[in-house]
Amino acid sequence: MRHRLSVMRACDRILSGVRPATMRERLTDLSGGADLDELPxxxxxxxxxxxxxxxxxxxxxxxxxxxxxxxxxxxxxxxxxxxxxxxxxxxxxxxxxxxxxxxxxxxxxxxxxxxxxxxxxxxxxxxxxxxxxxxxxxxxxxxxxxxxxxxxxxxxxxxxxxxxxxxxxxxxxxxxxxxxxxxxxxxxxxxxxxxxxxxxxxxxxxxxxxxxxxxxxxxxxxxxxxxxxxxxxxxxQQWPAVLTALAGLDRELPRIPDYVRHARVVADALAALPGVRVQPEPPHTHQFRLFIPYPAGVLNAAVTELAEKESVWFCGVWQDTPVPGVAMTEMTIAAAALEWTAADVIDAGERLLRACRLLHRP
Missing domain, CATH: 3.40.640.10 (Type I PLP-dependent aspartate aminotransferase-like (Major domain))
Incomplete structure (x- = not known):
């Protein structure tokens, strides 16, 4: 898990999820939104x-x-x-x-x-x-x-x-x-x-x-x-967690409708790829499930390869499903994904599928 997060953190573009922050970054973020001179x-x-x-x-x-x-x-x-x-x-x-x-x-x-x-x-x-x-x-x-x-x-x-x-x-x-x-x-x-x-x-x-x-x-x-x-x-004392919760209500809560709207754009683009399925279609929230007809091990390797070679994080973690050869992941469309157009999603998805085909050769 820690390797995956490190790879994701190094990417320039992220489609699913939030860029992992270091402890120092989280502390800096915390101090920027609270009066730390108040008593805990x-x-x-x-x-x-x-x-x-x-x-x-x-x-x-x-x-x-x-x-x-x-x-x-x-x-x-x-x-x-x-x-x-x-x-x-x-x-x-x-x-x-x-x-x-x-x-x-x-x-x-x-x-x-x-x-x-x-x-x-x-x-x-x-x-x-x-x-x-x-x-x-x-x-x-x-x-x-x-x-x-x-x-x-x-x-x-x-x-x-x-x-x-x-x-x-x-x-x-x-x-x-x-x-x-x-x-x-x-x-x-x-x-x-x-x-x-x-x-x-x-x-x-x-x-x-x-x-x-x-x-x-x-x-x-x-x-x-x-x-x-x-x-x-x-x-x-629980003030660090409490202050980040207050910051989330201030910063993230107003943006959620944008995330939900864009999740539908992303899901439509993904569903246009061959063999790809999203659930539900369209998404009800800014999160949804994505199914691709390759084993989870192949998809996890392909996502990591795309991230390391092109600095693009697509999505993870992949899990095998009861359907042989089909894996699933949960997509989370947040702030980093808002810059992705439907064409960007399709292009990255096609590159991911090409990597899967190469890794899955008999």
């Missing part, structure tokens, strides 16, 4: 409270609580909703089941009920068919492992209404909710109004060091602070 936080005051209020204002919630990790924030949210039932409606492709090592069960003692097996968030019909009561229904916006897909606004609101009808709370896994607004066609406040709790991430998309927030009612916030402490998340 001590167990969650100072700049932490500033960030919490900023998030609550953005989402239109009564309160928000800083967490060092999103996994911790989500365990607290699910525990809060377990008063009526120890079951939680989760998607098999959702973050809790795929990326959190079953923390909801191991740490919180909850049971998972499958909300739907379709590669999308649950619909109202899916929830109406659940055969047992659940305390919380989780929606991941967007559903990353289904290709960063989102429901329509009508589908989302109808599903949230049905969750209430079956006596459940609604929790949004909103690690990437910032980039969901263009497709849903609603503001962050309007989206957050549909849920009882919303988790947001500060390092995904916004470029912070780390950290997350859990937003909702004042009662949820009181509960969250107590359980954050019990989980070991009430850390003495």
């Amino acid at each position: 936080d001590y167990y969650g005051d100072g700049p932490v409270t500033v960030l919490e209020q900023r998030v609550a204002n953005l989402l239109g919630t009564e309160a928000a609580v800083w967490f060092p990790t999103g996994t911790m924030a989500q365990q607290v949210a699910l525990r809060y909703g377990a008063t009526e039932s120890d079951a939680v409606a989760l998607h098999p492709l959702g973050h809790q089941l795929v990326h959190e090592r079953d923390a909801y069960a191991s740490l919180t003692g909850l049971r998972a009920v499958t909300s739907t097996t379709a590669p999308r968030n649950p619909t109202a019909a899916d929830l109406a068919e659940l055969d047992e009561r659940v305390g919380t229904v989780v929606f991941e916006l967007p559903l990353r492992d289904a290709g960063f897909t989102l429901p329509t606004w009508d589908e989302l609101t109808e599903a949230c209404e049905e969750a209430v009808n079956i006596g459940a709370r609604v929790h949004f896994d909103g690690a990437r909710i910032w980039e969901s607004t263009p497709y849903l066609g609603r503001s962050l406040v309007e989206i957050a109004e549909q849920a009882d709790s919303v988790y947001v991430s500060f390092y995904k998309t916004l470029g912070g060091f780390s950290g997350a927030a859990l937003a909702g009612t004042a009662d949820l916030a009181r509960y969250a602070r107590a359980w954050r402490h019990r989980h070991g998340g009430n850390i003495f």
Whole structure:
């Protein structure tokens, strides 16, 4: 991984992702956007409270609580909703089941009920068919492992209404909710109004060091602070991560609509290449999946070769799929990609495919 990041950092042009910064660059960036003569936080005051209020204002919630990790924030949210039932409606492709090592069960003692097996968030019909009561229904916006897909606004609101009808709370896994607004066609406040709790991430998309927030009612916030402490998340000082989160809200959040629009330009260009497929088409956010009919090892080698020879970073990391000879990567269209025209994308894609053909000779 470190070699890949070093190669990417040395490139003049980057299509997918953000140029890796050194620790010195991150510290310089931090000092440029904050008053470092102010006192730091001590167990969650100072700049932490500033960030919490900023998030609550953005989402239109009564309160928000800083967490060092999103996994911790989500365990607290699910525990809060377990008063009526120890079951939680989760998607098999959702973050809790795929990326959190079953923390909801191991740490919180909850049971998972499958909300739907379709590669999308649950619909109202899916929830109406659940055969047992659940305390919380989780929606991941967007559903990353289904290709960063989102429901329509009508589908989302109808599903949230049905969750209430079956006596459940609604929790949004909103690690990437910032980039969901263009497709849903609603503001962050309007989206957050549909849920009882919303988790947001500060390092995904916004470029912070780390950290997350859990937003909702004042009662949820009181509960969250107590359980954050019990989980070991009430850390003495976290101001570096907090300040980078505030900087991300200032600098990156306003640019996200541009990233989403340009992702569609990039995806259209990529889909014009022979054998190449994007998912979804068009992308719902500034991230989408790209499939190319070569093994992952060949594509990783070709991307590195293109970067080292031409100082152009295309995309990575590639993974083999269940379809033999076809690999997949996740594309992230950010600031560096805005200078790429459709013709630039096609040209770089053709060069990548030529490199793959040479590397994949029998």
